[in-house]
Structures are given as C-alpha cells and as structure tokens.
Amino acid sequence: MPDTKQDVLVSWIGGNDIVSAQRGQDGPILSTIKANTFDRIELLYNYPDEEVASFLDWLTSQVVTPINVTKVILSSPVDFADIYQAASALLNDLSNQKTKLSILLSPGTPAMQAVWILLGKTRYECLFYQSSKEQGVELVEIPFELSAEYIPKVSKIADEKLINMADSQVPIDAAFDNIITRNPRMMALKSQAQILAQKTVPVLIYGETGTGKELFARAIHNASSRQNKPFVAINCGAIPKDLADSVLFGHKKGAFTGAVSDKLGVFQQANGGTLFLDEFGELTPEVQVRLLRVLQESRLTPVGATSEISVDVRIITATHKNLMDGVIQGTFREDLFYRIAVGVLHLPPIRHREGDLILLTEMLLESLSKQDESLSKKLSVEAKNLILKHPWHGNIRELQSTLLRAVLWSDTDSVTGSDLESALFKMPTKENDLLSLDVSQGVDIQKVIGDLVKHYVLETLAFTGQNKTQAAQLLGLKSQQTLTNWMEKYGISQS
Structure with a gap:
C-alpha cells in the first residue's frame, strides 16, 4: 500500500510574520511554505485575535495549502510549562493522524524554539526548518541526542524513596508516600484517596493491570481508622466457581466433599478491617447475588452452617473492566455496582502519566542496584527514548521486568538501546481485534x-x-x- 502520510508543517505565529504581512512581504511562515510542499499547515498563536485574523487573511490569499490555527493561552510567551503543554498536545494529536511532521523553528520566542527542539528530539520524529531574510529557508540538522520528559509543576514532591509501587509485592505498610509521582492527575488521585481513607464508604478502583490498584487499596486501609485491623486481599478471577461461596463466606466441616474442617471465608478473616476484592468484574452473576446480600446486611451464612453471623468489613474493589458496560450487557448486577461504586478512583496507565515514566525507571534501576551491585547500570539516551515511546500496556510490572532483562543483557556499565530493544516484548495485535489497536503506535x-x-x-x-x-x-x-x-x-x- 502506498504511503498515505500527510506532510504537515507546524509553527508558532511570530511577530515577524504579522509585521511582514502588514507590509505585504513574505515572513518566515510564508517563505517556508513557498520553498517546500506541504499538505497542511498547523499554527499556534498567542497574539490578539484581530492581529492574527489579519495575518491569516493575508497568508491564505498567498497559498492554497489548508491552514489550521489554534489559539493558546500563555501566562507568558516565555513560560516553558505553558508552551510545552500547548506544543506537546498539538504534536501528540498530529502523530496519531499518520503524518510526517516538520517544525519551523524561526517564529516565536527562544522558549518556544527550545521546546520545539526538546519535543522533536525526544518524543516526535520530525524535520526542522528555519527561515531568515539572510539565509532563506533551510533544513536544520541538530547534531546531538536528547532524552527528556516533561515534569509538571507541583507544589510538593513526595519522598523519592525506593518505589514499592514498582514491586509486584505491595508492602503491608504501604502508605501514600509510597505512591511516587510528579503527575498532576496522580497527585489529585492521591488526595482523593486520602479523603476516602477517612471514611467508611466502599471504594472502587479502576485501572489496567500493573497500575497500582492494590497499592492504593493498602494505602487507604493503612491511613484509615481500621489500620490496626486485618487487610485481606483476594483475586476474584482466581476463585474456582464451585468454591466461590466457601472462599468468600467460609464453610463448616463436612459441608461438602473435602471439607475436613471448618474454614473462615475472607469476610470473616477481614472482620473489623478491610477486604480488597481484586478483579471484581470476574465474579459470576450467581456469586454477585449472594455477595450483594452480605454487603447490604453485613451478615453471612458459611456453607453448611445453620445460622448467620455478623461481619464488619470495609470493602475495596478493583477491576480493569468497565463495569457499566457489564451492567448494560447484563453480566454485572446494577444494584451491586451502585453498592460498591461510592468512592471511585480511575488510575491512569503510565503512558498517560506525563512526567512519571523516567522517574519510575530511575527508581526501579535504583532498586535493582540495591539488591545486587552487579545490576547497577545507567540508561543510554537511546534507551530512555525507547522507554518514552513504548506503550507499556503491562504498566509498571512490564517496565520492571523489561528493565531487569535489559540490565541482565547489558555487558557494559550502560544499558544501550539495543539492550532495551532485546528486552522488550512486542505483543502482536490480533487481526480480528480491530477495536483494540494501539493508536499510540500509529494506525x-x-x-x-x-x-x-x-x-x-x-x-x-x-x-x-x-x-x-x-x-x-x-x-x-x-x-x-x-x-x-x-x-x-x-x-x-x-x-
């Protein structure tokens, strides 16, 4: 199939462009469009609308190339954070549209130019152009490599100790300080979880595999008034269907073949404390019915028992499934959903936690180094860029195992791009799964x-x-x- 990528030129609208248009002369943007062939032009601006409107009227009268403009509100034309957010959002959107990116560096402030270079050398494959009256329009070669990730401004960074979130085993004393992040969305989720910890309402935690659902659950328990009581975690997807009642509610000796003694269910084990039901969406409708009754009445009957017992349990559930879809499809009870979905936390995948990926990588490498000095390695620029571009569908667990493999493969003091490439698992996409393609890799x-x-x-x-x-x-x-x-x-x- 022929290449269908569109050639797109991206630029800020600069003061020289506006002044040149007022004089009827070619500014940097128009000069670049005339010197090269592009399918589309994408422009950002922070000037007053009336000035930009006049410039655009002039520009569109000179060229036939489609032009799109986006107004950006900047606290200052040299504010790196605001500039980064605007530029990154545009490039990210364009990279998902099957485009060949070209960036015109000349218009705008030095801060704008610096951000273009940072993004174009680390996150988005592109060509760089510059335009001046003296040199004309030139294709720019920037002869150095970078690896960087934007770190948003936050009022306070959590203690940067060895990150337990990256470990497959969540520590029993996990606290909110163990949730290491610089990402504003994650910081807000931590604040919400801390509020929920002081309440007794049920909590539902959504998130892909490896996003830290159990870490949040344990942190909520350890910050609650039940911190000195049991915390019991169970994976609902691993419960055999014929033993679900026994696992959840316990059984009496002789209740069924193999029941050689009384056994406490997880509700009884967690009595007075917190019960964490992971992969909650895997429970069958039949079990959901019986579970709902226990949650409503705080009473249960062990298998084989003749009388009910009372339990006092705080419920935290977690799932990677959309339970509302299950309600619509009839696979998940609506009344149970509203019973457990009081405090709801949506944990983002690490590919959406801007500012955290390299931070987590460094924490994991530090952890490996502390376990064994022979595993003490640094990442090359190329390896960091591969980490930033990989989708990490397995999230922190996948990142952890990949780094371990890369460190083991490396025979020098530094993990190279080749080492990391060898350590990555690239899951093939099912040909018939057309609704689950990874748009971050291009479709x-x-x-x-x-x-x-x-x-x-x-x-x-x-x-x-x-x-x-x-x-x-x-x-x-x-x-x-x-x-x-x-x-x-x-x-x-x-x-």
Whole structure:
C-alpha cells in the first residue's frame, strides 16, 4: 500500500510574520511554505485575535495549502510549562493522524524554539526548518541526542524513596508516600484517596493491570481508622466457581466433599478491617447475588452452617473492566455496582502519566542496584527514548521486568538501546481485534478497512458459492457492480 502520510508543517505565529504581512512581504511562515510542499499547515498563536485574523487573511490569499490555527493561552510567551503543554498536545494529536511532521523553528520566542527542539528530539520524529531574510529557508540538522520528559509543576514532591509501587509485592505498610509521582492527575488521585481513607464508604478502583490498584487499596486501609485491623486481599478471577461461596463466606466441616474442617471465608478473616476484592468484574452473576446480600446486611451464612453471623468489613474493589458496560450487557448486577461504586478512583496507565515514566525507571534501576551491585547500570539516551515511546500496556510490572532483562543483557556499565530493544516484548495485535489497536503506535486506517472488507467479502462469496449478486445483497451493497468495485479497490481476487 502506498504511503498515505500527510506532510504537515507546524509553527508558532511570530511577530515577524504579522509585521511582514502588514507590509505585504513574505515572513518566515510564508517563505517556508513557498520553498517546500506541504499538505497542511498547523499554527499556534498567542497574539490578539484581530492581529492574527489579519495575518491569516493575508497568508491564505498567498497559498492554497489548508491552514489550521489554534489559539493558546500563555501566562507568558516565555513560560516553558505553558508552551510545552500547548506544543506537546498539538504534536501528540498530529502523530496519531499518520503524518510526517516538520517544525519551523524561526517564529516565536527562544522558549518556544527550545521546546520545539526538546519535543522533536525526544518524543516526535520530525524535520526542522528555519527561515531568515539572510539565509532563506533551510533544513536544520541538530547534531546531538536528547532524552527528556516533561515534569509538571507541583507544589510538593513526595519522598523519592525506593518505589514499592514498582514491586509486584505491595508492602503491608504501604502508605501514600509510597505512591511516587510528579503527575498532576496522580497527585489529585492521591488526595482523593486520602479523603476516602477517612471514611467508611466502599471504594472502587479502576485501572489496567500493573497500575497500582492494590497499592492504593493498602494505602487507604493503612491511613484509615481500621489500620490496626486485618487487610485481606483476594483475586476474584482466581476463585474456582464451585468454591466461590466457601472462599468468600467460609464453610463448616463436612459441608461438602473435602471439607475436613471448618474454614473462615475472607469476610470473616477481614472482620473489623478491610477486604480488597481484586478483579471484581470476574465474579459470576450467581456469586454477585449472594455477595450483594452480605454487603447490604453485613451478615453471612458459611456453607453448611445453620445460622448467620455478623461481619464488619470495609470493602475495596478493583477491576480493569468497565463495569457499566457489564451492567448494560447484563453480566454485572446494577444494584451491586451502585453498592460498591461510592468512592471511585480511575488510575491512569503510565503512558498517560506525563512526567512519571523516567522517574519510575530511575527508581526501579535504583532498586535493582540495591539488591545486587552487579545490576547497577545507567540508561543510554537511546534507551530512555525507547522507554518514552513504548506503550507499556503491562504498566509498571512490564517496565520492571523489561528493565531487569535489559540490565541482565547489558555487558557494559550502560544499558544501550539495543539492550532495551532485546528486552522488550512486542505483543502482536490480533487481526480480528480491530477495536483494540494501539493508536499510540500509529494506525493504518486504510489497511484496517481493507482487511475488514476482504475478510467479509471472501467469507460471503464462499457462503454463496461465488455468486456475486447474492453476496452483494448479504453485504448490504446496492448491486453486483458495487461489490466488484469494492473488490477492485481493495485488491480482492475471487477464488
């Protein structure tokens, strides 16, 4: 399939551009557009709207290339944080649109130019241009490598000790200080969790695998009035269906084959404390019914028992599933959902925790070094850039195991890009899972459509015995000719 990427030029609108337009002269932006061929122009501006409107009228009268503009509110044209947020948001959006990026460095303040270089050398593949009256329009080669991640401003950074969040075993004394972050969203979640810790309401924690759901649960328990009582954690997805009642509510001796003694269920084990039900969305509807009754009445009957017992348990649940979808589809009880979803925390994946990825990487490397001096390594610039670009669907657990492998593979004092590349697991995407493609890695939407068309056209032709008229009807197409046109467009051969 031919390359369908659009060539996009990105730039701030600068004072020289506006003044040049007022004089009827070519400024840096117009000069660059005339000197090169682009499919689209994306401009950021922080000038008054009336000045920019006049400039755009002039610019669009000189070129036929489509131009999009985005107004940005900056506290100052030299405020690095505001500039970074605006520039990064635009580049991130464009990188997900299958584009070839070019950045014009000349317009704007030195701070704007510095941020373009930082982003273009670390996070987004691009070409750099500069334009001046003296030198004209030039393609710029920046002869050095960088690896950097934006660190947002926060009022207070948590104690940067060895991060237990990166460990597969959450410490029993986990506290909110163990949740290391510089990300504003995560800082807000920590604050919300600290408020919930002082209450007795049920808490539901959403998040992908490895995002730290149990760490949050333990921190909530340890900051609550129940901190000196039991904290019991169980993975609901690992409970055998025929033993679910026994595991949750306990059983009496002789209640079933193999019940050779009385056994306390997790509710009884956690009595007075906190019960953490991980992968809560895996419970069957039948178990959900019985669980709801226990949560409503704080009373349960062990399997084989003849009388109820009272329990006092604070419930924290966690899941990677969207339970509201389960409610709509009928796989999860609506009344149970509203019972457990009082305090709700959505933990973001680390690929969305801007500012935290390299921080977490350094913490994990420090942890490895403390465990064994032979594992003390530094990361090369290339390795850091690979870390920043990888989607990390396994989140901190995947990051931890990848770093360990890379450190083991490395035969020098530094982990190279090659070492890290060898340590990464690149999970293949299921061809039939068209709704779960990773947009952060780029999606060839034309290929996706082509694969889908090919699959169903061939399947329908096989079903109709290669009768194109019937196949067209089954596919909802107007005629056999329409089907033929589709087959020609997507290169589908009739067997």
